[in-house]
Amino acid sequence: MSEPILELRGINKSFGPVHVLHDIDLVVNPGEVTALVGDNGAGKSTLVKCIAGIHPTDSGEVLFNGQPVQIRGPRDAADLGIEVVYQDLALADNLDIVQNMFLGRERTKAGLLDETDMEQAARKTLASLSVRTVKSVRTQVSSLSGGQRQTVAIAKAVLWNSKVVLLDEPTAALGVAQTRQVLDLVRRLAEQGLGVVLISHNMNDVFEVADRIACLYLGRMAAVVSSKEVTHGQVVELITAGRSGDLGIARPEAATI
Amino acid sequence: MSSEEASMTKTTESTEQEAPQGAISDFGIDTTSQSTGEAIRDYWARVRGGELGSLPALLGLVVLLIVFSALSDTFFTLGNLANLLQQGASITIIAMGLVFVLLLGEIDLSAGTASGVTASVMALHLIHNGNLLGGMGDTVFYVFCGLLVLAIVLAVVMKIWAGAALSAVALVIAAVGIPANAWLEMLLAVCVGAAIGCITGFLVAKVGIPSFVVTLALFLVWGGVVLQLIGQGGTLGLRDDTIFNVANGNLNFVGSWALFVIAVGGYAAVVLTRHFSRLRRGLVAQPTTLVLTKIGALAVLAAIITYALSLNRAPSNLVVIEGVPYVVPLVLVLLVIGTFVLDRTSYGRHVYAVGGNKEAARRAGINVERIRMSVFVIASSAAAIGAIVYSSKVGSVDPNAGGGNTLLLSVGAAVIGGTSLFGGKGRLRDAVIGGAVLAIIQNGMGLLKQPAAVVFIVTGLVLLLAASVDALSRRRAATAAR
Numbered sequence: 001m002s003e004p005i006l007e008l009r010g011i012n013k014s015f016g017p018v019h020v021l022h023d024i025d026l027v028v029n030p031g032e033v034t035a036l037v038g039d040n041g042a043g044k045s046t047l048v049k050c051i052a053g054i055h056p057t058d059s060g061e062v063l064f065n066g067q068p069v070q071i072r073g074p075r076d077a078a079d080l081g082i083e084v085v086y087q088d089l090a091l092a093d094n095l096d097i098v099q100n101m102f103l104g105r106e107r108t109k110a111g112l113l114d115e116t117d118m119e120q121a122a123r124k125t126l127a128s129l130s131v132r133t134v135k136s137v138r139t140q141v142s143s144l145s146g147g148q149r150q151t152v153a154i155a156k157a158v159l160w161n162s163k164v165v166l167l168d169e170p171t172a173a174l175g176v177a178q179t180r181q182v183l184d185l186v187r188r189l190a191e192q193g194l195g196v197v198l199i200s201h202n203m204n205d206v207f208e209v210a211d212r213i214a215c216l217y218l219g220r221m222a223a224v225v226s227s228k229e230v231t232h233g234q235v236v237e238l239i240t241a242g243r244s245g246d247l248g249i250a251r252p253e254a255a256t257i
Numbered sequence: 258m259s260s261e262e263a264s265m266t267k268t269t270e271s272t273e274q275e276a277p278q279g280a281i282s283d284f285g286i287d288t289t290s291q292s293t294g295e296a297i298r299d300y301w302a303r304v305r306g307g308e309l310g311s312l313p314a315l316l317g318l319v320v321l322l323i324v325f326s327a328l329s330d331t332f333f334t335l336g337n338l339a340n341l342l343q344q345g346a347s348i349t350i351i352a353m354g355l356v357f358v359l360l361l362g363e364i365d366l367s368a369g370t371a372s373g374v375t376a377s378v379m380a381l382h383l384i385h386n387g388n389l390l391g392g393m394g395d396t397v398f399y400v401f402c403g404l405l406v407l408a409i410v411l412a413v414v415m416k417i418w419a420g421a422a423l424s425a426v427a428l429v430i431a432a433v434g435i436p437a438n439a440w441l442e443m444l445l446a447v448c449v450g451a452a453i454g455c456i457t458g459f460l461v462a463k464v465g466i467p468s469f470v471v472t473l474a475l476f477l478v479w480g481g482v483v484l485q486l487i488g489q490g491g492t493l494g495l496r497d498d499t500i501f502n503v504a505n506g507n508l509n510f511v512g513s514w515a516l517f518v519i520a521v522g523g524y525a526a527v528v529l530t531r532h533f534s535r536l537r538r539g540l541v542a543q544p545t546t547l548v549l550t551k552i553g554a555l556a557v558l559a560a561i562i563t564y565a566l567s568l569n570r571a572p573s574n575l576v577v578i579e580g581v582p583y584v585v586p587l588v589l590v591l592l593v594i595g596t597f598v599l600d601r602t603s604y605g606r607h608v609y610a611v612g613g614n615k616e617a618a619r620r621a622g623i624n625v626e627r628i629r630m631s632v633f634v635i636a637s638s639a640a641a642i643g644a645i646v647y648s649s650k651v652g653s654v655d656p657n658a659g660g661g662n663t664l665l666l667s668v669g670a671a672v673i674g675g676t677s678l679f680g681g682k683g684r685l686r687d688a689v690i691g692g693a694v695l696a697i698i699q700n701g702m703g704l705l706k707q708p709a710a711v712v713f714i715v716t717g718l719v720l721l722l723a724a725s726v727d728a729l730s731r732r733r734a735a736t737a738a739r
Contacts, residue, residue, distance in 0.1 A: 075622065090620045092613035094681035095606075103610050104621030106603045113601050116538050136541065142734060143306065 003066060005030045005195040006051070006082070006164050011060035013043075013050055020046050022220045024060070028164055028195040033186060035206040035227070036199045038216030039239050044199050047216070048166050051197075052084045053077040065163075080164075083157035087168045091149055091156075093142040097134065098122040100141055101156045125159045129188055133181065147178025154185055164195040171205055183209050203232055217242035222249050293544045309730045311675040314690045314723070321694065325701035332704050335570035339582055343504050345696025346584035347647035351663065352670035352688035353595055354639025357632040359671055360599075360612045362680025363461065363468040365636045366664060370479035371453045372644035373659025377486040379446040379645065380493035380654040382430075383500070386437045397485060402431060408452035411459040412634075415627055420458075420634040423451035439499030443645050450641025451634050453479070458630030468633075476664070484656050493654045503587070504649035507580030510567055516586050517563040521556045523593075528552060584646060588689065591642070595685040608632065612681035643667075669716070670695050673723040679731065694719065 006028040013021040021043050028034050038044050049055045051062070053071040062069055064080050071077050077084075091100045098115075101122045107114045122137050131151050134144070141149060150170055157165050167186065171179040186209050190196050200206050206213060207227055215222040215238040222242045225235075230247070237244035304312060326333040351368055358365045378389070378401075385392035393401060405428040412421035427448035435441060457475055461468045487493055495501065508516060528548060535542040563581060571578040599605035610618040611628045619625050640659075647663075648654050672678060673694050674687025698719060702712045 074620070078622075086620070088616075090614070090617040092610045092617045092681070094613035095609060099606060099610075100617075103606070103618065104623050106606055108603060111602070113603060113606065116535060116540055119540055120538065138541070 003030075004028060004063075005065060007063040007066075008051070009061040009063070011047070011050060011062075012058045013046060013055060014058055020219050021050070021057075024216075024219075024221050026214055026221065026224070028197055029211075030163070030195050031190055031193050032211040033190045033196045033198055033209050035210035035213045036197055036216065037201070037203075037206060037213060037235065037239055041218075042216040042239075043219045044216055045168060048084065048168055048197070048199060051077065051082060051166060078160070081160070081162045082164045082166065083160060083162040084166045085150075085153045085157050085168065085170060087170075087172060091141045091153060094140065096140050097126075097137045097144075097152050100152060101125070101159050103156075105160070121159065122155075125155050128192075129155055129158065129185055131155060131185070145178065147174050147181050150174065150178070150182050151185060154182070154189070158189065158192075158194070162194065164197070165189055166197045166199075168199050169201065170198070171200065171202060179205065203235060206235070207232065215239055215242075215248070217249065220249060223247045293547050296543050296547055306734060308734065309675065309726065311684070311687050311690050313726050314674045314687070314694055317673070317719070318690060318694050318697070321697045321701065325697065325704070329701065329704045332701055335565055335568060336572055336578070337700065337704070339507075339566060339570055339578075341696050341700050343582050343584055343650060344700060345692045346504065346588055347643040347650065348663070348666050348670055348695060349588055349643075349689055349692030350591060350646060351640045351643035351667040352674075352692050353591055353685050354636040354643075355667055355671050356595075356676050356683050356685055356688050357599075357608060357635045358468070359668075359676050359678060360608050360680060360683050361629060361632055362612055362678070363629070363632070364472060364668070364678075365457065365468065365633060366472040367453075367457060367475035367479055368472075368636055368640040368667060369659045369661075369664030370476050370483060371450065371457075371637050371659070372640035372647075372663065373483040373654075373657075374453065374479045374486070375446040375450045375641035376644035376648045376654045376658045377483050377493065378449050379442045380495055380648065381486060382445055383437045383439070383442050383495060383497060384493055387434045389431050389434065393486065398431075402428060404456065405431065405449075405452050408455040411463075412455045415459065415463065415630050416624075417455065417458075417627065417631050417634060420451050420455045420631070423448040423634075423638070424455060427452055437497075439497045442497075442500065443503075446641045446645055447638050448641075450637040450639075450644075454634035454637030455630070457637065458633030461633060462626040462629035480660055483658055483660070487654065487656045487658075489656065491656065495648055495652055495654065500645070500649050501652060502583060502649070504582075504584055504646045506583045507566075507578065508583065508586070509580050513563050513567045513581040516581055516589075517559055520589060521552075521559050524555060525552045587642075587646070591639070592685055592689055599685065604628075604631075609681060614681075666695055666716070669720045669723075672727065673720060675723075675727070677727050677731070678724070679727075691723075 004027045008024055008026040011021055011024040012019070024043075024047060026034075026047075036044050036047065046055065050057050051071070053073045053076050056072065062071060069076075069080060071080070071082075092103065095103070098119050102118045107118050107121075109117070119137055126134065126137065129151075133151070134148060141152065144152065154165070154167070154170065170182050170186070174182060183205060186196060186198060190211075198206070198210060210227045212224060213227050213230070213235055214224045215235065217238065220242070222238050225238075225247060234244040234247065238248050242249045322333075331337055351372060355365060355368055381392040382389055389401070390398045405424050408424040409421050409428065412418070412424060427445060430441060430445045430448070457471060460466050460471045507513075529552070532542055532545065532548050536545075566581045567579055569577050569579045599608065607618065607623045607628050610621065610623060611625050615625055618628075644659060648658065670691035671683065671688045672691065674683075674689070674691030676683030676687045676691075695716065698716055699712060702715060
């Protein structure tokens with residue numbers, strides 16, 4: 001197995017008296033899709049926001065490419081090559097695809113926007129992801145369907161030579177065909193050698209694209225399992241009870257003995 | 258549509274059923290150049306999808322021109338048309354500044370009275386030969402300087418360097434007391450406008466008060482300030498040829514045609530350079546014939562207007578009035594600069610982005626507060642230029658300067674032209690087209706000897722119509738997308 005691109009060790013996070021994350025360990029490998037699953041309130045989104053630099057962590061270590069790093073804000077994360085695709089998208093409806101993909105990081109030539117350069121780069125990125133459902137990269141985002149918007153949001157994350165992409169429920173609001181597109185895209189990201197973290201509630205999606213499944217249970221990492229070695233039912237048990245047979249958090253009585 | 262249908266079949270699996278008709282097929286179409294017919298069909302599809310832009314206003318403009326020409330003998334005369342340009346210029350300029358504010362979905366109700374303040378300061382400086390201390394009285398002068406310092410500080414805190422620099426220039430001019438000079442007075446007006454914008458913008462962007470409330474309060478405040486500066490019942494006369502000529506003077510024959518060459522040549526150069534650079538890099542471009550046709554049509558139109566305006570249009574034989582009015586190049590320059598900023602710089606892109614989705618802009622690393630503050634600086638500075646024009650037109654500044662319906666007509670001009678009050682949609686030329694529509698209504702109704710009551714009612718109804726078109730086209734765009 002290759003060197004992990006991103007490694008979390010003993011991450012703790014509290015919001016006031018509420019201890020949300022307990023000693024979380026997580027490894028993200030390049031070229032792999034790691035699914036992050038858990039019930040509502042298990043801490044999935046908080047964990048992603050800690051990695052993205054939106055929330056500071058209380059304790060714990062983050063290693064990027066084997067080097068310990070400090071992520072103090074979204075900019076630090078972006079500089080490392082960590083991009084997040086948020087559940088509620090974050091695209092401006094009134095701009096076209098190219099303008100959205102380069103938003104905040106426009107390429108300029110002599111102080112002016114270099115439209116042709118940006119258009120070509122955007123097209124190349126979309127083509128490399130085999131996105132073939134958009135007529136023109138100059139289409140306004142407002143006239144795109146939900147799946148296409150999600151695709152653009154993901155492509156935006158990829159455009160910046162990112163190493164790790166975190167996807168927060170990318171298929172939550174999509175229809176069947178659109179989910180299909182997005183899952184294909186997620187797979188392609190991994191094939192390009194990126195480390196992908198996918199948060200999802202949908203077990204079918206998880207089993208379809210994930211190489212490994214990390215189950216959070218009440219803020220603890222219950223288990224990280226290979227998706228080929230577990231069944232659907234076992235993962236559901238891990239999510240709901242925190243253990244399944246030998247997997248997961250040990251029973252209290254077993255632990256005391 | 259046949260090419261789209263063909264490519265639809267290629268990607269049946271992945272094309273979704275909810276896609277708007279005509280918008281989705283293959284991505285490969287991007288590299289091929291369009292034919293003229295395709296380009297026109299594409300445009301028509303966008304219009305039907307609710308992207309009307311300034312089309313309704315342009316149609317309205319043509320209808321109004323025809324109606325008033327038919328009803329009034331004097332309307333379609335050279336003298337009146339030139340007069341119309343001069344009448345509409347100030348509203349148009351204020352509206353251009355307001356477009357920036359409206360693009361963020363904000364409103365600046367104080368632009369009118371703020372322009373009155375700048376006009377009063379300009380007139381005081383001229384009349385008292387640079388001695389603002391004497392003109393305003395001690396207390397008012399020190400408060401005025403204090404506000405300028407405050408504006409500088411606020412602009413520096415928010416890193417809006419242009420706003421800080423202009424406010425500082427205003428402070429220097431006020432404090433040093435340089436003798437009256439028309440150009441200096443006009444600069445002072447614009448700088449005071451920028452300072453006012455810094456204060457408004459800070460209250461909206463950083464303190465977080467809704468722009469409606471901030472500018473409603475400031476609307477009253479500035480109205481009071483104008484009264485204080487001019488004095489109850491007084492009027493400040495602007496006896497200066499340079500200032501008088503801004504709205505009443507004309508370019509000479511050579512100047513008129515030089516303007517024509519520069520405007521048309523510049524437009525052609527910009528459009529053709531971009532067109533051929535896109536073609537060279539294999540990006541989709543409009544067909545060359547269509548681009549050339551557009552340039553040609555514009556050149557012919559501009560030539561006719563320039564020719565007509567360079568004829569003598571004086572009503573009597575005693576004087577000669579000819580040439581393109583100065584307000585035309587003034588509005589053109591502001592239009593070009595503003596459009597350039599909005600379309601070709603990162604700043605302009607960020608303005609649209611913040612107007613479209615504030616949260617997305619924030620996550621993309623855009624300093625949203627700074628953008629929000631800066632648009633108010635632009636709006637107030639533009640309002641000051643508008644103030645120079647309307648003061649020049651009447652030759653004096655009265656206590657009602659910028660009050661009344663100056664602001665409402667300016668917002669109306671922007672909205673009639675197609676700028677959305679919901680933010681994110683609009684262009685500077687909307688303000689120009691909308692300003693022309695309003696100027697024609699006011700001028701034409703006046704010539705038809707309609708009472709003020711009818712003029713107000715008609716103007717209001719046109720504004721209502723424009724707002725309905727915006728709301729309906731938005732709904733249409735929303736249903737087309739889903």
